[in-house]
Amino acid sequence: MNLPDLPVRAVLGELTTALREHGAAVLVAPPGTGKTTLVPLALAEEAAGRVVVAEPRRLAARAAAARMASLLGEPVGETVGYSVRGDRKVSARTKIEVVTSGLLVRRLQNEPELPGVSTVLLDECHERHLDADLLLALLLDVRAGLRDDLRLLATSATVASEKLSRLLAAPVVTAHARTFPVDVDYVPPTRGERIEATVARAIHTALSEVDGDVLAFLPGVGEIGRVSSMLDDVDVVPLHGRLPASRQDAALRPGSRQRVVLATSVAESSLTVPGVRAVVDSGLARVPRVDHKRGLPGLATVKVSAAVAEQRAGRAGREAAGRAFRCWARHEQVSLPAYPEPEIRTAELSRLALELACWSTPDGSGLSWWDPPPEGPLAAGRELLNTLEAVEGGQITGRGRKMAALGLHPRLARALLDGAAEVGPRSAAEVVAVLDNGGQLTDVEAELRRLRSAKDERWRAEVRRLARLVPDAPEAPDPALVVALAYPERLARRREKGSPVYLMAGGTAAELPSGSGLGDVEWLAVAEATRAPGRAHGVIRLAARADAELALRAAPNLVSETDEVAWSDGDVVARSVRKLGAIVLSERPLRTPSPALLEQTFIAALRQEGLRILPWTEDAERLRERLAFLHRVLGPPWPDVSDEALLASPRDWLPELATARRRADLEQIHLAPALRRLLPWPAASRLDELAPERIEVPSGSRIRVDYGSDEPVLAVKLQETFGWLETPRVAGVPVVLHLLSPAGRPAAVTSDLRSFWQNGYASVRAELRGRYPKHPWPDDPLTAVATKRTKRSSP
Template sequence: MDLPPLPDLPVRAVLDHVSATLTDSGTAVLIAPPGTGKTTLVPLALAAGTPGRVVVAEPRRLATRAAAARMAELLGQPVGRAVGYSVRGERRVSPDTRVEVVTSGLLVRRLQSDPELSGVDVVVLDECHERHLDADLSLALLLDARAGLRPDLRVLATSATVNAERLAALLGGGTDARVGPAGDAASLAPTVVVRGRTHPVRVSHMPPARGERTEACVARATRVALAEGDGDVLVFLPGAAEIRRVAEHLRDLDGVDVLPLHGRLPSSAQDAALRPGPRRRVVLSTAVAESSLTVPGVRTVVDSGLARVPRMDHRRGLAGLATVRVSAAVAEQRAGRAGREAPGRVYRCWPEHEHATLPRHPEPEIRAADLTRLALELACWGTPDGEGLAWWDAPPAGALAAGREVLRGLGAVDEAGAVTDRGRRMAALGLHPRLARALVDGADEVGPRAAAEVVALLDDDSLTSRTDLAAAVRALRAERPRRWERESERLARLVGGTPRRHEDPALVAALAYPERLARRRAPGSDVYLMAGGTAVELPPGSGLGEAEWLAVAVADRDPGRSHARVRLAAVADEPLARRAASHLLSTVDEVDWVDGDVVARRVERLGAITLSARPLRDPEPDLVRDALVRGLRSDGLNLLRWSGDALALRERMAFLRRVLGDPWPAVDDDSLLAENDTDDTLGRWLGPELSTARRRADLERVDAGAALRRLLPWPEAARMDELAPERIAVPSGSRVRVDYSTEQPVLAVKVQEVFGWDRTPRIADGRVPLLLHLLSPARRPVAVTADLASFWRSGWLQVRAELRGRYPKHAWPEDPTTVPAHRGTARRAGGSGSGG
């Protein structure tokens, strides 16, 4: 292919070097910032030096079309001749095509159908630094195919960031490139670096005022940018919804064209944003303009500081897009757009002090996104777990396993994770596996056209602002927007089949998302429970408020909200739910502790949704026992009958455990309820009672003391009354109960009954002194001591004086160790001051 004179862009100076390096090494990395010509000039130069086709993989469809159009323009040809492109649902190539630009996802499909990439000499993986999921997967599969089938296939990876050592290691095929960080220098692919020609850019921060929404702040900054500078203004926003709201804020601008730019726009609208216009322009763009596209005429950038990224909430089973702060690297890339053609300005809509807190680089999609589609592609490749592939970042094992579980439910893989014939058919459709299942099975149920129309909407829910899916489909059929119409026609052709009149958007949505079938929690409530276990709430004015069942297609959950919010759903019913989610149906006998007693039911469920429940007359004894144990653990051991003697026994055993340790058992609640492989205390002391009990009333009849005695250790238990006596004989002849309920055992006794004791009695083989609570004749405390000898010497005189004044008829000797103890009243002798 002959090349015309190429534009004087920075990459032009290294084109020969890139071609020679790629010819010599087979792989290479090209580092060049956006706007240097790497996307358009490099593929043309490579095609001029090879007889085969050059395939260029772009991360986005918009960038794919734009790159092909620009290269065709440089050659002075229409798109589809020497330069063509292929995206899902659209292909413009011919036998003369030498450079074909494709999306990363389409390159994956090409590799799956033809791992040798017949007729292709060079593959260029553009904008690898963006780390999109399909781009990471296509890199891994491409390197695997090159290692086994096509060692002659040349691969060039381009990146706008200088941190490309890992990429060079992967392409170099180093021994540790598959699992670890970059290898040694000998295993690195050669790297060619191009410096961009940029102009100085002045950065200002314009954060939102108190209470000001992001869109209002961005619109305010845009007005300032128009007033303070010249040229066009490129505004970065996270998504199409924010673009619409900012455009509304700017609708009164005079002499300025406000143009949206995002991947869901019609081709004509995208092209308009990428062409210079007769007037100043404000281009409101998503992340597509960060590096993949060049917007001409831009002198100023307004950056919201936000981006929309895929996220998967595995616990709730909700996949979607999350709005996050951009990384420092992305902020710099966005700012660089202002200095391509002349000195520029950047207005950042966040406080200057927050810039240092931005993450350094964007998080790769593979770490946080839904991996169901990736799991299907790996199964089709023959490596369900991704082992043996050279990953930039290996897919997280948990997320990949969750994806495989979804695929098993859809029938796309078998129990071992191997792809089924059905799974291959679903993968070939190029849709997310859930949507592929809805299209394949829905075509059989409602006809290919009706199924395709719903799937086209589910794949691009920006087509409607309605919550009612059926109403949204009806509106689209009336309005017939070109993008939806073309995609519906394409999908219907893919599945074929017999047209049918029956239409049911709810069934198609349920086939795609069976776990999102939802049933109202209570009459009149706007809250529904989905089969996957997540609660969702209908927004006001949804038009679905009377439905008992919903087939939820789109739901998201904002931080801080207890329920997810339904964004798109259709009215369903139980028969439809049973049909679409038969793999979620289960009937189990459930015996549980509910509201303070055992409840036994036979329950039919659809996932987390209870369909029916009826009493179970003769439940399995093991299930009953487990329910009783749960009751004891939730409501406590007080469910048993604890007499005074039983409580005292437990306290004595606890004391001996605390003082002597093994073999005396622990008798706190947790220990008594322990039941595992190494400690079945519960079974040892309460096993016989649990084996015969059936309800709470049976537990209430259990003699806890008798059961507790089963834990007494023998032969040590023979000394229990000696080590922890239930009662202590005092000098008066009384046998007084010892209180073991406190840390130190207490003996509460009238002081007159311990006359004659010269020291405190000790228990547990003399280890622990009793704590004496000495009482008056009216059994009121007069002293507490664990050292009786010291008390008689130093504390008794004051206590004696108080007792003599209060109880003058009693004898209160000066030296209690020398007089006999007594239980009742001991009269004073002849007015003696000593009280004999």
């Protein structure tokens, strides 16, 4: 075979030797070295069976097959063929079949031994797509248990291959690219400039300075459209996954004059766009992300990694010296992450969970992973499969196998299967095709009318493909029902009349954008909702008109009738509520609520509003202060009676909550006896000894001790303490004496009586005896008789 002189040819011998001796190998080869086309052709020459090449994208699979077939001078479908979703060109003569990773996963599920296949080449492993990571794990499992003769070759455009090499227990073969030099310029946005304007500006510069085509990388279809509108007098060619195959293929053929190819990440590595001499990189990519807490999956726009930026720039040097224009500041380059985040760490994982259930390892623990799926998102995926009745008790059901065989996300598979039975296969397929690819309009029905009138052939082809996957049935179009079957927890009801905000059955609030055409509807079947950071609720992007009857029909398993007891406006409210998920359908007063629910409600009310809702008498407050003092001074076993401690275990001291029915019942609780329930035994018998409520002073009065401060305080008239030599103590702590004037005002404060009599009394006596002449002010207070009366007048 006369192969082109590309860099990978230099290592073909080393590569085939590694595969022969180890059964596996890792090939590191930058874009443009021929790893996607020359390696499969070389392997097919000496392989006994078919060589299967797994590509992450349909566009790359078809392009790789076409390139290899052209090298052989044959049409696609002879020696080289391809199989992608909805399109297959193979024959009995086919020795090399290029497939998408997801399709090969399905083939493995049906025929784990891969009969007739000798070698599987996993291309572009560095991109870390979810299907590719799963495929690698399944193939390793097949080699370990079923096909030890199956050869695996993993290729990567980056040098981060050590972990992949260990996983495969295989050597690394490296091919070095013979690329042309690429000069890199940085074109950061000006102040307030949108990225589309920056990219358009850089494109104009490239067109004026470079003789050749310009390849510009943008995050999505919307940005491609906006940049395209800013370019005049040049051929603009879009390249993205939503285009029909014919238009994708056209972008991969050289043009008759200078072109600008506006591409998403599909053009980063496994495709060669001919004629490119300049690359304009927005520095952005759109990747799967999901808000697991709110259940709103979608795409996020993120900065590319340094490895991706390098690959994009390298596209300018495939055929000659080139230029790369990066639309960010030079100093930002060092802050880029080294490599892309693996999709398995960020994506919604219900489809992965379905495949794992089909493989009889629901949690994936029996497989060898490059990066294992995170437990939380995988558990969420399994929970969804339970809801969709695809699994039961962790095991795949017959229904689940039918859903998996469709090759769709489990939600869409459910919508197609059940929807076809309800509304007919074509009507269900039309809606599922919209849900799978997104729409331009918010209203699903309006989007369907637009697609039909526009005669969108790509959408029509997908509808025909999907309709063939399910049994025939009479047609009775009902778009909202199909949407609700896919997303039952997104059935939504308007919160209040005139409001654009809806509450979804899953508990998330989402708002209709203005101009949606759906503003007069009480119920919606929501297909897509997103939530930007910092927003209180989501925004509805795609939905269909629904009603309560449809909601109950589509999601009967979400309907519940429960008794709810809650604390509202200072009292208990008990009601029997019928709900669809979080949406209240109807409610009525509940006359005999469960005592357990009532107790939970009172406990919640205490924690919400605090202990102030209890009837704290003066006696209860003083007892609590005494207990707090002992806990502070002596510690356990004297109880902690702080708010936090009492609220942490209210059942320990408030058994009355178990019998209370309304706020008025709380007013009948005697809190002093309640607090005494916390007293330790036998230490409780020493409460009055250690922290007496009152202390007897020399006058015979029994004065109350105030334990409400950091130290115990005894406020007593000075004349009642004459003859008292030592400061009283409680639990070993000196009492702080507030010595009062005859009018009850503080005259002195001391915790050392002996020192006060010696050093402070004289000045207090001098100040007060003229003001209160009828009261005794002896020279020697230590020998005077304590009294609470005034001095008798002389006869």
